[in-house]
Amino acid sequence: MEFVRLLLVFLHLLGMGMLVAMIMLQAKAGKDAPVNKGWLHGAALQLLTGVALVGIDPLVDSVKYDHIKIGVKLLVVVAIAAVVAINVNKPKAPSWLLPTAASLVVLNAGIAVFWT
DSSP, rough: OOHHHHHHHHHHHHHHHHHHHHHHHHHHHTTOOOOHHHHHHHHHHHHHHHHHHHHGGGTTTTTTOHHHHHHHHHHHHHHHHHHHHHTTTSOOOOTTHHHHHHHHHHHHHHHHHHHO
């Protein structure tokens, strides 16, 4: 079961890396570019692996999660997905989208690291 937990943590971190990569790709694409669908894939990967990690918590004795922290992180990743999903089919990303989504990604990483 420990292997499954570590695999989920690995995939969760890949989702975070994907979101950070989307910040860079969106910034490089310029202000007239459409929203990259990779945002949704990264957010979905983070969401699914995060829920799975909390779901297997009773089976793994070594980790106990703070459910308030997890709830806040869940709200932030849902906000990232919502902001992107609303604008993904538009021909041009709104000017506020990149700073908002990037701030939410950094907030989520900060919560993960600093909330003890």
